[in-house]
Amino acid sequence: MQLDVGYDFLLRTRNELHYQTTRLVDDMPKALQPRVAWHLGYKNRSPARRLEELMRDLYTHLRAIHLITRMVERRLALRPKNIHRLPSFRTLFGGGKKEESIDGFKIINGELVPTSSRIFKDQPRRLMRVFLYAQQRGLEFHPDLTQLLRDNAPLVDDEFIHDAENHETFLEILNQRGNVAPAMRAMHEIDLLGRYIPEFGRMTCLVQHEFFHAYAADEHTLVCLEKLDQIWDADKPPFSHYTHILQDIDLPYLLYLALFLHDAGKGMESGDHVRDGMLVCQKVGARLGLNARRLARLNFLVENHLLMAEVSQRRDIDSPTVIHQFAKTVQDEENLAMLTLLTFADSLGTSDNLWNDFKNTLLKTLYHLAGRRLTSGKDYKKAEAEHLAKLKQEAHEQLPLKISSEELEAHFEHLTPRYFRTHSLKHIHIDLTQVNRFLKRVVNGTGTKVLEPIIAWHNQPARGYTSVKICTWDRPGLFTTISGALAATGLNILSARVFSRGDGIIIDTFFVLNARTGGLVKRPERDTFKKLITQALLSDESPEFESQIETLAKPITSAEWQLPTRIRIDTHSAKSRTIVEVESEDRLGLLHRISKVLTRHGLSIHVARISTEKGAAIDTFYVRTDLGKKPTDKALLKQIQSDLEAELN
Template sequence: MTCLVQHEFFHAYAADEHTLVCLEKLDQVWDAAQPPFAHYTHILQDIDLPYLLYLALFLHDAGKGMGSGDHVKDGTVVCQKVGERLGLTPRRLARLKFLVEHHLLMAEVSQRRDIDSPTVIRQFAETVQDEENLAMLTLLTFADSLGTSNNLWNDFKNTLLQTLYHLAGRRLASGKDYEQAEQQRLAKLMQEAREQLPLKISAEELEAHFEHLTPRYFRTHSLEHINIDLTQVNRFLKRVVNGSGSRVLEPVIAWHNQPARGHTSVKICTWDRPGLFTTISGALAAAGLNILSARVFSRGDGIILDTFLVVNARTGGLAKRPERDTFKKLITQALLP
């Protein structure tokens, strides 16, 4: 491990220094007052055996020194030997090996999989097995990412990791009653939506919204965002009814800066049509915006509600007025006949 160069472009440190930096990052979590470290303080303070987490972090890349090319597999072998020498109980040794074996899992799932999918969360929770593993794996992932490079972590990745932690935690806490709990949650959400209906939205519009969208939509949207979408659909349908000519085909676009999360969300409401996702993505790119993620939903009546999280392609910052205006011009031109 000593001065072992890591050839991936995102690694700023040799393997040995990376390990020490990871431990320093985890130390900063304990009594942190500022984000992103403060987001994880309560998790670290609630862990029963923090020394086991530190040992896992110390050994998570130890397999790289064995040179076989599979550092995860080799790392579990190292854990077995170290755990036996330290006299760890079988249960604690199993947890140590789990953390090292799966130290890449949470970053991969949160950043490359659809964490809005119940199947993804269920499979992840089944792998994690219990809430203590989840807490330790979350902290290990956070420290490992910050210890790789100061430029690797950002607010968006932080949000993804936090979301996966909470969704998986809810699944693990509910156990076999998860599906029933989800049905109860959705029923409660529908009732709250009826009670807090925006003034401009009729009860018929609300019923149509629930009827024309899948349960997955309501699992991934808060009441606030459901009301935002209802308002956007209302604006779009009024344009269709009251407009004339090509104006009835113009999309309704809504922007919202989220500086705390480091991105801008843009919501598009229009009629569904072949190639629409590609058209929207191309217009965003041409306007100078990078897409971080997308949520795409089609209502049964042919209306789409697509949400893209974007940043300025040049600066990595929030979308400003010039990029917004350019996108609106391009997407309107592309969608009109």
Template sequence: MALNCSTRVLPCPLHVSASKPTRSRSSPPEQMTSRIQKHAARRLSFDLDASKAKRLAACKKFMRLESEMIIMRQRAGDSGVKVARMRSKLIDALLTKLFAHCLNIYRRSHEDSEITVALIALGGYGRTELAPFSDIDLMFLYPTGIKAKKIRDLQQTMTDEILYILWDLGLKVGHSSRSVEEAFAEARSDIQTMTALLEARFITGDEHLYRSFSEAYRTFYLKDNPKAYIAKRLDDQATRRGRFGNTVFLQEPDIKRGVGGLRDFQNALWMAQVRLGTKTAEDLNANNYLHKNELRDFVRGYDYLLRVRNTLHYLSKRPNDLLNLEMQPKVAYQMGFKHRELLTRVEQFMRIYYGHAQNIYRISKLLEHRLALTALDAEDRKLSFREVIRARRMDRTKMVDGFVLRGRELAYENKKVFEEDPRRLIRIFRHAQVLNASLDFDLESLIRESLPSISQEVISSSEASRAFRSILQTPGQVYPVLFQMHELGVLGRIIPEWERLTCLVQHEFYHRYTADIHTLNTIRELDLVFTSSEPIFQKYREALRHTEHPDLLYLVLLLHDIGKADGIKNHAEAGARIAEQILARLKIDPSIREIVQYVIKNHLLMARFWQKYDLDDPETAKFFARQTENSTHLRFLYVHTFCDARGTASSLWNSYKDTLHTTLFRTTLEALTLGPEVDRRHAEQREMIRKELIARQIPDISEEEIAAHFQLLPERYFIHTDIDEIALHLKMVNDLLKTINQTDTLGALQPVIDWKDDLDRGFTVVNVVTWDRAGLFYKLAGALSVSGLSILSAKVVSRSDHIAIDTFYVVEPGRGLVQSRAAMEKFQRTVDQALVDHIDLYPEIQAQSKKLDSSLLRSTDNPLQSTFPATVDVYHELSLKRTIIEVQSPDHLGLLYLLANSIFDHGFDISFARINTERGVAIDTFYIENVDRNESGIDTAKLMELRESLAQIITREPQETVHF
């Protein structure tokens, strides 16, 4: 299936130098092969007595010189196929000379031996498509019937004189030794072996043996149940594509195995070879299985991907098929994209790449369909796929608006169906949705050919707008239809602004998909909200149920990133402006447009809010309520944020974030619903908790202690601290006071620590109750770091009698819940060292850091860091009456300790911390206040000094200013 990006992008490789650099004159492949062979004859002719060291040195020199020549051809712009073929012919020439020398050595000691052997290339090497650092797959083929002991000496000589040389040259070689009979037996039992042998190519040795094997193998694969082979290949395709999300548009595509990758092309040819006896894509055209334009796009796409792969191998200096963000700028430059702006260079290159990959995917799917139809024919007669289609069309069951519904598949009645009424190009998708039907391949092809018929007049018609709106107003069934509309290019015709998102790489470190596919993924998540029985979706479905138009969120999600075509920065505001024109064209009611535009403009607001603000503070909910304005906006933002995050990357959403998100939603909804009454409700709730705690009669806890606890703590403590946690804190305070009364001065400094696993949210809660003192937070954070634990978030609260209750939400890296008893014990010891013995923890943090691979610690999954710089922002949030620090930086061991220590050194305490790490990037927020509570207000000069200090910690050049 193909996206419209291919029709817009693909002309580039044909005439734009960025995608196809100007080529210098190069020799035809035959001349290059002949030259390599001549060089091999001159440089690799050995006497029988030549030492292995001498032969290895000659081989190294030959490989170096010839490889340099191939690299020159690659840089000059030679095609991917040509460079891969030269690499294959280079290995052919090397193996031919090594093989000849090997046989001469063997025959010197086995003059009477009549054993023959053929050296055969398999896999990519067999196709003469050997990438620079790919494996070299070899098979030593022997005649059937020769006893193993008779060929053992020959096999050992082959290993010593050929394989060891190849390995010493640094080549990665896969090899097998088979008799003809063994080759057939393995092909029958293993589909991978059968496929590998389809590409068997003679290199040197007994050519007659190879020819007889090749002819027999052709007879075998054409007659030995080709339908079963095709079925297995189709299953393999589906499984492989599923691993890559069934989309070409991953931000970091796998050139070989990904959707639209080289394997899609190869799989199609393998199926065709087994079914039809063809070898090349040109053969499929000759047999009417590929149209001329399909052949052109198929072959050009494959060649382009081969060239990208060759470039990636050369740059990586290893067998690398993952075109990740780090390598994309380098590959783009080598492919001829020279724009001075790195991101522009990458975007231009990746659009071309996606266009070619999507053509491979589309045409391979077409071939799979056509070959699968042929494979269903009767055993005694071979029909073409067109004959099968024609026969199936005779079995009509129902007519719908000029289309034929047969079972669950829609086909066209005649090829002029869209000429007669172009609006059918939109209505067909509504029919498919209502009938729960798919479109047959011929209908899909006709839709692509008919795209120019979607004129401005069609787009502006009430009927087209109504059909499109109806698609978006069918909860639970929207994603499949929109995805197919996008694949076939219709969505970009209805909404021209959408086209600019197609194939657009998003240079944000947490995105896995291109902008268009990300958007569609968010719509898939909304389908699940409406239909899934999984518990996580139910509360979001309930939130939407209380809005007047729950399905309106489909339109919001479709347009929420429409502004990204002009850049990531301020894309939400730009998207709201662009959406205004689109909504008018779609004839959306003005009262509804306001909701859509509000959510688009503010779609990042809610996640940013709970990532940095203290949700226990009652002022936070009031602040957010003022920004959302009403419960409708809030409900749409709530569900939108959930779908947006899950549509970005599967790992981006977890139970911890879901808890924060839902807490903000519920407290804000309460603030919007109750208004001024919310404070009274909180007071009533607090009093109920106090009475219940008294009624519990907690051992050793008097009613007076409970009363004191409630009097000595701020109101925000009681908002989201549940009664069991309050009871725990009461016991811990009681234990601390007992210790203070029963021990000496040093013993009184030891904290009381409690560990509790939160199974539902996948983290461990560490409560620390101790005598409050300056720098407590950074010392506790340092102790957790030394113990090898990661902090997700922290709550810091102090009673007015100077007892601190600090709560840390932590995980054991790679495992979630803290299961290591050693880590817990180390934390206890380290806390005692820091709080009682006043030992500086930083030297130990540094020592641990040095034990780790510094490149791993400092690397992030955001190689294009220009879009995510290290920053420090310090500001007063007047609505909350808080001074806030926001830090984003590449994460590393001890970062939090350094930040918190600097905050303390500048005369501030941390009253709240939200710690977040995404793919190697730390995003931390701190509320700070004066260590000296007698000081009124925070000194601006001190804040400036603090910001400079924090900036030096994360990056040596300060990036932001202080805002007041």
């Protein structure tokens, strides 16, 4: 029925177009659209409104025809025997069944298949989780699952929209930088995205009157997300110019959410899409449970999403006054980085012909000039100090009873500002509680008990992983030991937050999965890890985990799957530390192998940024020598690079 109605509409529109042009044409320029609309029965007195109504109906029918015919094509097509894709972790490890199951879905030949027609009625949250499963594991939807999702989309009701667990899952989907757009497009095509975020649903097939826009509003947003994804692992300009910026973003889901909502105001009636966009963003951000600080950053990005293009292309960026005013508006480095990426993705998502080398140079120049102004200016340092003071006051007011004010003061004194930029008040209190438990064990324990770490596990099914937080004394090679014990347990590290306090206490958080099943970490694996890490930390000798890791890992036999390993050592970007960046194909024990090389050369990891996306690990380590000095010796750094390449290749 939907196909018949859509095809009939296309024929009537094409027929009217031929009457208006008196010749056979299939191109309907904007000048003709109001006249065609009038003769098809769109009688709004405003030509712009007539055009909008006609084109929205036209795009809606075209979209429906495309989705229906694609579904039929998929059902009729034979699946290719050789699909060139990176292997999932499931293919890299021995053992287990050929058919894997997760949360009521089977994984067959790289596709998610429902085990029951009631799978979503029984647990509506699966409507959101299934997109995260596909995204994290690189899976496609079987046509039966696609149809079942479409049939059950009405389950996305008010209760579903306001459910906190669904919020967690949705934000985790947005957090998978480099791989967000496919999930969002799939959600939109199944009619779930517009139901879950009605403010976006209003933009479906909405025509944009701006001269440069080549897409309807919803398609423009999805293309923008695709452009942002392309930056993540780009090796060619202009995308590669921004790769390091995206890799350094602490909270990627905020950037993706801002880009997703940046034009949502166009679905409103007032005509001021920036002001309306701010109202939408405030409403959606609050509904998704963002805290005040992150909601303020989201609002800033949506409110100012046109600012950087205007300043770079229409202002004299050689003027110190212009740079000062722009930096004052941007406020901090994280806003600057996110706004730069949003500007680039928005510009390329508007039209393929809109961007050029000149505009690219202007944007990069403004980014660098404003960045230097922010990091050296008094305003930036004052704002950061005020933020820390306010956060400390809030932490004092909500301090758990068992934590003393002195412990809180020590926590703020001994950690870097970046820790407090990336941790909410809730997680600061969680870390303080773990440090408190550790210090009590040190004071009250006897024998080797005082050296045992405090380990806290937390399964997060809505986010698709388990977090493990470790608190202990820092020592040379500790990161190597922890990552080795996790790998020897059969756990794949998706990401990590590693922080060393100035008083010698480390608070390391690893986000992990069972490498064989892709599932959450259960009691047996937790017990194994505790045994391995405790034995390693109590031993006087360096632990060896290689044999255990090799028994778990199945080597990649096909060279066609091997991603090239890239290593970059930077002695300029950080004042007191050298930065080692490693990009390589993800595999069990990768972090352990990298950190083992660094430890062997007498380097300690002060901060680590670990990220795994699209089958690639992109890891950044801020290192010092064991004496606390910044390593700068060229011969040493060259040898480290050579040893890393040999180890990983």
